[in-house]
Amino acid sequence: MSSETANGAGASLSADLPVGWVSRIKRLSPTLALAWTVVLIVLLWAVFPSAFTSYSGTEGVPGTQLRAPSEEHVLGTDGLGRDLYARIVYGARHSLTGAFVAVSVGLLLGTLLGLIAGARSGWLDAAIMRLVDSLLAVPSLLLSLSIIVILGFGTVNVAIAVGAVSIARFARLARSEVVRVRRSDYVEAAFGSGGTFWAVLYRHVLPNSLTSVIALAALQFGSAILAISTLGFLGYGAPPPTPEWGLLIAEGRNYLSRAWWLTAAPGLVVVLVVLSADRISKAIGRTEP
Amino acid sequence: MSTTPLLEVDDLAISYRTNDRDQRVVHGVSFKVMPGEVVALVGESGSGKTTTAQAVLGLLAGNGKVDGGVIRLNGTDISRWSQKRLDGIRGAVVSLIPQDPGSSLNPVRTIGSQLAEVMQIHKRGDRRTIQKRVIELLERVGLTPAEMRAQQYPHELSGGMRQRVLIAIAVALNPALIVADEPTSALDVTVQRRILDLIDELRRENGTAVLLVTHDLGVAADRADRLVVLQGGRIQEQGAVKEVLAAPSSAYTRRLLSDAPSLGKPRPVRILTDNQDFAIDVEGLSHDFPLTGGEAKTFRALDGVSFKVRRGSTHAIVGESGSGKTTAVRSVVGFLKPTAGRILVDGVDLTTLKGEPLRRFRKHIQLVYQNPYGSLDPRQTIARIVEEPLLNFEPIPAADRARKVRDMLNRVGLSESFLDRPPRALSGGQRQRVAIARALVLDPRVLVLDEAVSALDVTVQAQILALLDELQKTLGLTYLFVSHDLAVVRQISDTVSVMHKGRQVDGGPIETVFGRPDSAYTRELIDAIPGRSMPAAAALASEPALHARLTP
Numbered sequence: 020m021s022s023e024t025a026n027g028a029g030a031s032l033s034a035d036l037p038v039g040w041v042s043r044i045k046r047l048s049p050t051l052a053l054a055w056t057v058v059l060i061v062l063l064w065a066v067f068p069s070a071f072t073s074y075s076g077t078e079g080v081p082g083t084q085l086r087a088p089s090e091e092h093v094l095g096t097d098g099l100g101r102d103l104y105a106r107i108v109y110g111a112r113h114s115l116t117g118a119f120v121a122v123s124v125g126l127l128l129g130t131l132l133g134l135i136a137g138a139r140s141g142w143l144d145a146a147i148m149r150l151v152d153s154l155l156a157v158p159s160l161l162l163s164l165s166i167i168v169i170l171g172f173g174t175v176n177v178a179i180a181v182g183a184v185s186i187a188r189f190a191r192l193a194r195s196e197v198v199r200v201r202r203s204d205y206v207e208a209a210f211g212s213g214g215t216f217w218a219v220l221y222r223h224v225l226p227n228s229l230t231s232v233i234a235l236a237a238l239q240f241g242s243a244i245l246a247i248s249t250l251g252f253l254g255y256g257a258p259p260p261t262p263e264w265g266l267l268i269a270e271g272r273n274y275l276s277r278a279w280w281l282t283a284a285p286g287l288v289v290v291l292v293v294l295s296a297d298r299i300s301k302a303i304g305r306t307e308p
Numbered sequence: 309m310s311t312t313p314l315l316e317v318d319d320l321a322i323s324y325r326t327n328d329r330d331q332r333v334v335h336g337v338s339f340k341v342m343p344g345e346v347v348a349l350v351g352e353s354g355s356g357k358t359t360t361a362q363a364v365l366g367l368l369a370g371n372g373k374v375d376g377g378v379i380r381l382n383g384t385d386i387s388r389w390s391q392k393r394l395d396g397i398r399g400a401v402v403s404l405i406p407q408d409p410g411s412s413l414n415p416v417r418t419i420g421s422q423l424a425e426v427m428q429i430h431k432r433g434d435r436r437t438i439q440k441r442v443i444e445l446l447e448r449v450g451l452t453p454a455e456m457r458a459q460q461y462p463h464e465l466s467g468g469m470r471q472r473v474l475i476a477i478a479v480a481l482n483p484a485l486i487v488a489d490e491p492t493s494a495l496d497v498t499v500q501r502r503i504l505d506l507i508d509e510l511r512r513e514n515g516t517a518v519l520l521v522t523h524d525l526g527v528a529a530d531r532a533d534r535l536v537v538l539q540g541g542r543i544q545e546q547g548a549v550k551e552v553l554a555a556p557s558s559a560y561t562r563r564l565l566s567d568a569p570s571l572g573k574p575r576p577v578r579i580l581t582d583n584q585d586f587a588i589d590v591e592g593l594s595h596d597f598p599l600t601g602g603e604a605k606t607f608r609a610l611d612g613v614s615f616k617v618r619r620g621s622t623h624a625i626v627g628e629s630g631s632g633k634t635t636a637v638r639s640v641v642g643f644l645k646p647t648a649g650r651i652l653v654d655g656v657d658l659t660t661l662k663g664e665p666l667r668r669f670r671k672h673i674q675l676v677y678q679n680p681y682g683s684l685d686p687r688q689t690i691a692r693i694v695e696e697p698l699l700n701f702e703p704i705p706a707a708d709r710a711r712k713v714r715d716m717l718n719r720v721g722l723s724e725s726f727l728d729r730p731p732r733a734l735s736g737g738q739r740q741r742v743a744i745a746r747a748l749v750l751d752p753r754v755l756v757l758d759e760a761v762s763a764l765d766v767t768v769q770a771q772i773l774a775l776l777d778e779l780q781k782t783l784g785l786t787y788l789f790v791s792h793d794l795a796v797v798r799q800i801s802d803t804v805s806v807m808h809k810g811r812q813v814d815g816g817p818i819e820t821v822f823g824r825p826d827s828a829y830t831r832e833l834i835d836a837i838p839g840r841s842m843p844a845a846a847a848l849a850s851e852p853a854l855h856a857r858l859t860p
Contacts, residue, residue, distance in 0.1 A: 205684055208683050213670045222688075
């Protein structure tokens, strides 16, 4: 008995040793590192925009309209003489806040619905899931537009509308994970040792079903930015002087033949952030508990 | 017998690549298989026995590679052959009987077409001849009526029948060597015996050699001519079965032999006087499961089962899969409401409890699961796992809780360094110790062990059984021990119920049931236990000794 214990202790100790930050960073794949870098830069833009540019995000300088990219204006200026790079940097705050609110709405409400449906099977499960199914049946853009029409325009309302669309996806995923975890022996063992329904839900079911839900949240973060930009482009988002990314693309569209970079630059930023979110989401989904 | 070996493995070394590191798992293994011979590769999990067998077939996992040594088949080295070249001999010269009959057949094709496939691949005759041979083979492995069986899908067959199909596929082309990788580990003991008999028969008919991979020393002892004992990827010893078992030269083999449960090692009879009360009293327990499809159609999983367990003793429930033993146990711990019957635990009728009183009562009866990999939450540390039951009842100060957890871990033989580890850093045996610690931390009176040692290697199994015995002595626990392994049951229990198709066919003190079984089924179960040719089992044959124990 003692020999097994001693051997086991030695073996797993030596296996534990190399796991640290240094080796973890060494094993990080280059694409994942790039994705984190992109997200980090965009986050810094949102928090300290003035550290990245000396220009204003909303005020134009007369006489400097539609300049091509140069040393003075890295990405050129728009039709009102505003520096495009500055507008993208200041716009990060609006786009990221929107995406964050959208994902939070979807994550919280969706996971809660999924958790209740999965944990309490029976008629409640059936009712919630049929509701979710009908949400999924409506095209997402149409659903967002209808919600905006009800709530009114504005950054936060757009975010809520985008988030509401993702509730269904979160709920479905959370439910399937909860049902899987609920069938495991350790959950039954927890009930067997006298655990109450809520205690077991909180201690075992929630932590073990969250991994893939969080991976979906990272993925949704990318799609939310895209959806908010789409709505901004269509004119349902923040009102004009706001440097929101979708709005930048929409405004640049008017000068597509003369100044293509006005559309291309913010478009590229959106694509990069969405791809990065997707890459990070994949990495989270792959981690084993 | 000819002098050239059919299979010659010489100084074979295999490693697996994980996380950019090569880990050597087989170190310089050498052995021979002569034509028509049965050679058993015996070892515990992680000993490299399956890896060695896979290498012989060229079926190593994607990250495995042969580092050195040769595998000669009829004198030709095949260890460096391409997969394409190996295809020509796999099935025809060497074939495989895989471990898990549940997942080794294609679920969407009939077994007839899967059996025909191996002959089509090797172009043995036109469709009509192949079809005839399919029917012939199915009849030969005892799947009748063969015409009907050929049209069936895998899900329509039982585990034993599926294994027969896999055997038919393996012998279809009369190969010179069959590699059987744990061919019966997933099967019940009576089915296991019939399958092994079938392999034996087919082997004798065709003069096929068999490389039998098994963790069960009993199976190896009964079926093999020669034994190769592996540990940690190295050969500990090899030789003729009788010689190795009679006079093992390595310490490891001796330990394996002494740890292997067998009928020859009953526990000493304890004097259980009549004035001791019963901890568990089950009366007329029946359970019906509703069947989907028909209205009010039910399946009777348990039918009038009754048994009594004295305080401080061990009662075993034995039976094959589908016998209802799991249903019985789940009712006893209160996870299922029986259709009829009474379950008294410490005089309280469990069947009348529900809701909060049932939750409170769970404190007194705890369950240890079969699979220690599934019964511990992967996200908690060992300390959290063992502490959790304490949080469910009267609040205890954190310091007292931590002390209780430490005491309990010491008691099950784990040091304090385990407290902060996650379950994945522990071996199967260590996990099962944690599961036992979690069950005991509430000071229950009854511990229910559902196949609690079945998933463990024999040496670890022996350690856990010893621990359970010691805990019973010091804490005065009552055990309800569920198992399909009669040898283990014989070793640790005082009384036993034998279950078959939901009914209790035999019951009473262990000596009576095992020595003079009432039912034909119990006799069949006892006869099917492998390991008759092991030295310890030979000792059992001396009947007087058994009777001497019966009369205290």
